[in-house]
Amino acid sequence: MALDVGATVSQSIRWLIEAIGGPVQGQIQIFVDNLGTVQIASNPVQSGRNLHVHAKYYYCRDLVYDGQIITTHLPTDLQVADVGCTYKGGPSFLALRTYLMECARIVHDENDCPKWHERSAE
Secondary structure (H helix, E strand, C coil): CHHHHHHHHHHHHHHHHHHCCCCCCCCEEEEECCHHHHHHHHCCCCCHHHCCCCHHHHHHHHHHHCCCEEEEECCHHHCHHHHHCCCCCHHHHHHHHHHHHCCCEEEECCCCCEEEECCCCC
């Protein structure tokens, strides 16, 4: 459900930027902490185990297939959005708050695993 909302919002922002004459955005990367969701969104063939997924959530799969969004797995302990949604305990909150306050961004290491890259103090 969260992926569907994220994909819908990303498309709305894309259309708004294009409508006001902004640059055409390439693929939008959406970070998801559920591997099953990433697999369902990326696999064009529906298996029998996915029958419980409501049809409206296949909108994300269509956007992935069209190359408009990319779904990437990001572990739960790195989800900065959780700072405003859930309480994860003191140490986790402090780490995520640091990433959020320093405007860190996600980069991929040599194994193509996402990790936080903090801006250096310049």
